[in-house]
Amino acid sequence: MDFRTIVPIKNQSPKIDYEAKISLFGSCFVENIGDKLQYYKFRVIQNPFGIIFNPLALLQLFQRIDENYEYSEKDIFQLNNQCSCFDVHSQMNHSDRSEMIYNLNNTLASTRAFLQESSHVIITLGTSWGYILNSDNRLVANCHKVAQSNFSKKIFSAEEIKESLTEISKIIWKLNPKAKVIFTVSPVRHLKDGFVENQRSKANLISGLHSYREEMKLKFDKKTTYFPSYEIVMDELRDYRFYGKDMIHLSEIAIDYVWDKFKEAWIDAKVYPIMKEINTIQKGLSHRPFDETSPKHREFLDKLQLKIKKLQDKNPTIKF
Template sequence: MKDIKLSTEVALDAPDWKIDHQTKILTIGSCFAEVLGGQLADFKFDVLNNSLGTVFNPLTICKILDSAVEEKRPNPSLFLQTPDHIWLHHDFHSSQWANGQGALDAQLSDKLDEIREFLAEADLLVITLGTAYAYRHRKTNLIVGNCHKVPSDRFIKELLHFDQITIAFEQIIQKLIPYNRKLRIMLTVSPVRHTRDTLPLNQVSKSTLRLVCHRLSEKYKHVDYFPSYEIMIDELRDYRFYKEDMIHPSSVAEEYIFNAFARNYIDAGSVKFMSEWASVRDTLAHRPLHGHTPGHLKMLKSLWARLNALSRNIDVSGEMEEVERRIGEFPGM
């Protein structure tokens, strides 16, 4: 009988290293970096997850990493004040804001310091590239990370050249080698489609990023590529795997891609823990239909005992406090 496959599977090269719960992971880049980092954090991995918010273009990603390592402060020429008197910075996401320029400068500097300190101890840096399109700030002639809805005539939209991106990444990779010699780098291209660039030009953009990743992973032994983009457009070649906007992967697609990542890169012991933790999370999410019954109290005490056993290896203090709070709500407890 003929074996029938309903999708083209993306082959993943088995790495000679694995992630476990002692691995320190930093993510940076597009919103998919935040999705992957969030999934890892949900399973109790040690993650500093896209702490400065979404960064779409590769040159700004390199600029942020360089600023962190070299202890550079945000460029003072790129601060701006909105009509609502909120201060933003063109190199950073709008989630980074303050009521004054000095306050924002201090906030961004603290975040860069946090990245620098984490990078010094990190085992894995995950970089997700969103688009090869970027905007040049006319006044300063600098490529910036975010236009913040400023009038478009103050920027020039550019398709970054392969060499521009590659040179920037090689410079930061060379700088990171002596900074943290155990650091591995994983590159991935975001499966999120940038349809505002048009679908044909989105493909030009993604292919540019993919070529950069290929060259870098060929040149540096400690640089790997995870094919999240290819899994989305080949294995999941169906609009049912997109959200309603037809741009972002659905939650099912995100979970599918994460499962592929976990099978290939996460240590067997940690995978076993993830399965157990998924059961614990489901129990934590349970809400009783009939109030403070003896059966529900018994379930909470059993859950606390499971968490207590896990606490020898993983920080579950927050979850234990929540269970203790729920137990304390019972009469006489």
């Protein structure tokens, strides 16, 4: 007897190998996949502007990338000795205004360059809810702890979600016609919005995304695909033991499970032996000895560096 339902995972292409370049954007869940790809030393750019939960806020960033936008003083505000920008996550904040403007423009340029060479673009949708800045009626990517009285909360419709994904895809393919776009919906619940509100939000994301993909099938059938991370967690791992202490974010076991499904669908089996070797090296690099100065530990490090050199000689794209 089988006591659970299994979400079928289709074999996908083009496969991810060590020649691939992967761009990842969106909610915190995309970082779970991105962290695994980085751990195994694939070439990755991951949320260069920080976590962006709402697809319409993500579209605004893609529009900045597309138009070669140049950030300036007008885009920056200061609060509690920190400079911030409503386009990006607070991880981009800086105490120095000039330095922050430089970082924003440098990140914009490097993201554009990486996108132009990316074989795969992974986008995870987090929420349909967004916050509108009352002073100029625009959607912000992050409120940066500005008083909530300055914003109006809005849920975006499935149609608005669909339109934003259409525009994001157009920009990606304008920059890079060969990129494969992988969409997924984050299984992380946004319970601060409320239980019912979270369900409404996910429903709009799912409906908008699949409506978009149905249209794409008529035009670009092989250029987009959907990875069912939301369904895997909701249907296969529907138990609180697969969540962290906050009962919202996924546990390490759940992340590993979803990663294994992603690996099965997307990673070229030919590179599994390389991934296994990298895992051994990573564990060696994270090892903390009792005595760092001992001859035995120095010998261990020398052997580890030799392993790294041999691996990199065979696979020049792998960097430690």
